[in-house]
Amino acid sequence: MRTLTKDNITEVFMGYFGPDTDPRLREVMQSLAHHLHAFARDVNLTHEEWRTGIAFLERAGEISDAERHEFVLLSDVLGLSSLVDMINTVPGGTSSSVLGPFHISGAPDIALGADMKRDYEGEILLARGRVTDPGGAPIDGARIDIWQTAPNGLYSSQDPDQDTYSFHGIQTTGADGAYGFTTVKPVSYTVPTDGPVGDILRATGRHPWRPSHLHYIITAEGYRPLVTEIFPDDDPYLDEDTVFGVREDLVMRYVEQPPESFPEGYALSGKVDEPYLVADFDLKLVPLA
Ligand code: BEZ
Ligand code: FE
Numbered sequence: 001m002r003t004l005t006k007d008n009i010t011e012v013f014m015g016y017f018g019p020d021t022d023p024r025l026r027e028v029m030q031s032l033a034h035h036l037h038a039f040a041r042d043v044n045l046t047h048e049e050w051r052t053g054i055a056f057l058e059r060a061g062e063i064s065d066a067e068r069h070e071f072v073l074l075s076d077v078l079g080l081s082s083l084v085d086m087i088n089t090v091p092g093g094t095s096s097s098v099l100g101p102f103h104i105s106g107a108p109d110i111a112l113g114a115d116m117k118r119d120y121e122g123e124i125l126l127a128r129g130r131v132t133d134p135g136g137a138p139i140d141g142a143r144i145d146i147w148q149t150a151p152n153g154l155y156s157s158q159d160p161d162q163d164t165y166s167f168h169g170i171q172t173t174g175a176d177g178a179y180g181f182t183t184v185k186p187v188s189y190t191v192p193t194d195g196p197v198g199d200i201l202r203a204t205g206r207h208p209w210r211p212s213h214l215h216y217i218i219t220a221e222g223y224r225p226l227v228t229e230i231f232p233d234d235d236p237y238l239d240e241d242t243v244f245g246v247r248e249d250l251v252m253r254y255v256e257q258p259p260e261s262f263p264e265g266y267a268l269s270g271k272v273d274e275p276y277l278v279a280d281f282d283l284k285l286v287p288l289a
Contacts, residue, residue: 128180138177
């Protein structure tokens with residue numbers, strides 16, 4: 001094509017596909033080019049701005065490795081990860097939310113009532129609930145992969161002072177669908193800001209904070225896996241999560257309880273001598289189609 005112009009380049013691009021291209025790939029690539037070209041026209045993108053954008057992507061690549069996922073973080077702070085979550089949410093279950101970069105595989109199995117707080121400072125939190133189907137019937141044998149930050153706001157993979165699986169564990173429900181464990185009350189924390197995504201947050205006057213949360217991945221045979229997080233209703237960042245992870249149904253309330261009411265059957269039973277917090281939260285899974 002020799003008669004290329006800024007007005008026909010998008011249409012010309014649409015013709016640059018081989019006949020055997022996977023139809024879905026064609027659809028995604030054509031739409032991507034459509035919106036990318038429209039964006040460049042819309043803002044009259046300059047060469048310098050284009051170079052800045054490319055340099056940004058190169059720096060994101062350089063800082064990324066098996067544990068540091070700068071492109072995922074970029075997608076998170078742009079709201080893309082959450083948008084994809086919401087597009088793919090099926091009604092009837094607990095909302096999904098961002099996975100984030102700090103999940104690690106191989107966490108140890110923990111029993112119902114296990115203690116993840118260990119000797120860490122901070123308020124005791126008893127997190128419990130049931131895994132159910134959309135009608136509220138308990139799901140037997142659901143596995144809940146749990147992770148959170150330590151009281152210093154760091155995940156174990158960010159913190160040489162924690163062991164690999166501190167504040168990580170996998171619990172399996174019984175016939176009543178119940179899960180429950182003690183931990184330390186999670187804290188609000190900042191997403192990593194020492195890379196190019198941090199530069200964008202600073203340049204656009206955005207803070208890097210996430211409201212405190214517990215992460216869960218719930219899997220059960222015959223049900224759609226659920227990646228989610230739950231948030232306390234009193235967190236100051238609840239309505240301004242920098243990665244857009246909060247959904248109304250994922251907000252819970254901590255209820256403070258006197259030490260003598262601490263339930264039997266938990267690793268800390270009989271050892272709690274100060275008020276503790278309880279977060280009751282049921283997790284609803286949707287059956288596979
Ligand atoms: C997290 O919740 O662990 C997280 C999510 C998105 C970006 C950074 C951290
Ligand atoms: Fe997190």
